[in-house]
Amino acid sequence: MDNKGYVMGLFSFILILPVFLMIMIAVNMVAGGADIQQTRLNSHEVFSVADDLETNIPLIGREVLRDKSEEVIRTGNPLSDSRKEIKDEFQDRMNKWCLKYASGGIRAECKILTVDNSPDPFKVEVKSSINVEKGTLKHQVNLSQNISLINESYPIPDPLPFVKCKGYGGATIRGNRIYYASSLVNYLKSRGINNSKAYENATSSLYIKKCPYNPYTLHGNGGSLVNLKNCIDNGFYHESSDGACFLCRLEGKSVCPHYGMETFIVPAPSVTLPSSNNSSAHAVSALDHVIFDDTDPGTYFGHIMVYFNNDTHYFYLYLDDSHREKYGLPPHD
Amino acid sequence: MFKNSFTEEIKGMVFSVDLMLALIIITVILGISADAMDIASSKMEEYSHASSMERITCESADMLIETPGSPENWEELRDLNGVTPGLAEINPDTGEIQPKTLNIRKINRLKEYYDELINGRVLPPYCNSTLVIYPVDESLEPIIVDNNSVESDSTEIMVVNRTVLCNSINTSVLVFIKDVKDDSYLLEPEGLGEKCPHDGVNGSSKHSKVDYRNRKPGWICCYFRVTQDILNSTDFYIITEPASVDDQAACWMIDRPENITENTNSFKNSPIPVNGRLKECMGNESTAVLWLHVFSSGNPDQTFNTYLAGFPKGTPPEKVKVQYLNPQPCYFVLKVWV
Numbered sequence: 137m138d139n140k141g142y143v144m145g146l147f148s149f150i151l152i153l154p155v156f157l158m159i160m161i162a163v164n165m166v167a168g169g170a171d172i173q174q175t176r177l178n179s180h181e182v183f184s185v186a187d188d189l190e191t192n193i194p195l196i197g198r199e200v201l202r203d204k205s206e207e208v209i210r211t212g213n214p215l216s217d218s219r220k221e222i223k224d225e226f227q228d229r230m231n232k233w234c235l236k237y238a239s240g241g242i243r244a245e246c247k248i249l250t251v252d253n254s255p256d257p258f259k260v261e262v263k264s265s266i267n268v269e270k271g272t273l274k275h276q277v278n279l280s281q282n283i284s285l286i287n288e289s290y291p292i293p294d295p296l297p298f299v300k301c302k303g304y305g306g307a308t309i310r311g312n313r314i315y316y317a318s319s320l321v322n323y324l325k326s327r328g329i330n331n332s333k334a335y336e337n338a339t340s341s342l343y344i345k346k347c348p349y350n351p352y353t354l355h356g357n358g359g360s361l362v363n364l365k366n367c368i369d370n371g372f373y374h375e376s377s378d379g380a381c382f383l384c385r386l387e388g389k390s391v392c393p394h395y396g397m398e399t400f401i402v403p404a405p406s407v408t409l410p411s412s413n414n415s416s417a418h419a420v421s422a423l424d425h426v427i428f429d430d431t432d433p434g435t436y437f438g439h440i441m442v443y444f445n446n447d448t449h450y451f452y453l454y455l456d457d458s459h460r461e462k463y464g465l466p467p468h469d
Numbered sequence: 470m471f472k473n474s475f476t477e478e479i480k481g482m483v484f485s486v487d488l489m490l491a492l493i494i495i496t497v498i499l500g501i502s503a504d505a506m507d508i509a510s511s512k513m514e515e516y517s518h519a520s521s522m523e524r525i526t527c528e529s530a531d532m533l534i535e536t537p538g539s540p541e542n543w544e545e546l547r548d549l550n551g552v553t554p555g556l557a558e559i560n561p562d563t564g565e566i567q568p569k570t571l572n573i574r575k576i577n578r579l580k581e582y583y584d585e586l587i588n589g590r591v592l593p594p595y596c597n598s599t600l601v602i603y604p605v606d607e608s609l610e611p612i613i614v615d616n617n618s619v620e621s622d623s624t625e626i627m628v629v630n631r632t633v634l635c636n637s638i639n640t641s642v643l644v645f646i647k648d649v650k651d652d653s654y655l656l657e658p659e660g661l662g663e664k665c666p667h668d669g670v671n672g673s674s675k676h677s678k679v680d681y682r683n684r685k686p687g688w689i690c691c692y693f694r695v696t697q698d699i700l701n702s703t704d705f706y707i708i709t710e711p712a713s714v715d716d717q718a719a720c721w722m723i724d725r726p727e728n729i730t731e732n733t734n735s736f737k738n739s740p741i742p743v744n745g746r747l748k749e750c751m752g753n754e755s756t757a758v759l760w761l762h763v764f765s766s767g768n769p770d771q772t773f774n775t776y777l778a779g780f781p782k783g784t785p786p787e788k789v790k791v792q793y794l795n796p797q798p799c800y801f802v803l804k805v806w807v
Binding site for chain 1: 694
């Protein structure tokens, strides 16, 4: 300090000024660098959450489809609007799923926009919008994913027979097949269908499985019916423009305007075989959409076709000519 | 005080000695600062250029491994005009892009036309580059997409290393029978394959399912579809994992419902070629559904994975390995220099 009370002179101050400026610039750069690093980390975290959601949507979606189908099977009551009910349930589960990211300071939202048919009847299309935010960072992505109904470990059961047979004795589950007992006979009788007795103790497939015998004419390859037998034994489903899609099956519809699927409902094996001239050799055609079609001309008849006999029992089904052609099977004489 | 030094200088001097010395010091400091600024500016320019190179390299690598390219099936096109390459696999079942899982057909196509597809479309034309994919498993050969040596007069080199999944051979798995040790669901007979055409009538033996929980021997049977086109372009093998099967009773057969066989074959310690058997089963038909039946003693301690897998026609036998059946972790190394 000089004798006039100044700590430093003017020139000393001017000399020191650049030092202050440089310190300020350095502090600013360090703070900026830390901000950039933090933003990079947040960005990575946001993308990871979006990826995680994208991966989990089909898995959670399949659980919803299976649970809804099992609910219909349990109650026998169809869904009034399967697309909306599945969408709402799916939305609830996604909301719960998104909450687990909140602990990391991330706001994740997955909005299920639509649940609808896919061009492939063994898939359901889900459109969704994912929105993930952390701090000032936001990431939004719109997705369209197909959820497969086919899964070996966690197969999805077909709800339609349980809706149709409710009130007629009900269908039950035996292993991986649906056992109709007298319910199908009662159901057909209530609609005034002839020879409904043919479907006493009939069975059909429980789980939706895609048939490998494609092209479908392979079922009757070379005049042999062994492929048809194997298809029926395994309970495979086939693509069909007449059969109902999975979402309409949940609503208890056997036919719908969408591209759907069909499977065989086979009568119980018999020790004796009805004569082909007998009226009992003629019954409703074995496709599920034909048997369960409530509309008047929807149900049509087919002739008996024995696809296997094991020396004690005849294994047979009733099939109309157009379906015989589709599956490459010999027409009725 | 300042005013006095100019106006009240009795010797007529404009500057005092102090002032002159201060000005000299300030001039020196300004000079040094200007020089430092110049050095800093050139350093920043270098840094910015390097950052730009780093950005270009990183984004090019990410573009290649995270997108399937445009159009998505560009590897099938003859004319590559307007194509932007990307190597990510598309799931054939769902149609979804699988980022960081690379498609070998796209890699092979990029290998053929590397310069045309990379320069000006992925990297700026003034950049040179090499691309090599090294499997983490060192027993597998690296995939050299392009491996020019770096020029000696290069001023800047940037290398990006990303971990990806990649299969260096275009294989297909028709049947995979999973080791029961990997999935407890398989302990239940329902979890093991489908009902096969061997139903025990018309002289054929019945293929009861193996029951690992109760150690009962039996079969696991799985179907698969084959066409003549696939058969003519693919070498099929039965491969086990581990290669050596401890279960002495284990055997396999391939047949079709229309022509059931009872002839079983033993597993060997190496891949078993089965094209001959498949041809025999198919005959002249264009498409057929065949069955692979695998017999096991039911001992859960001696189980093994079984694959019926296709390798491109002419694949050398030493390359028929189980590692090639699934995408392997690899290092995707893109080197860019100017």
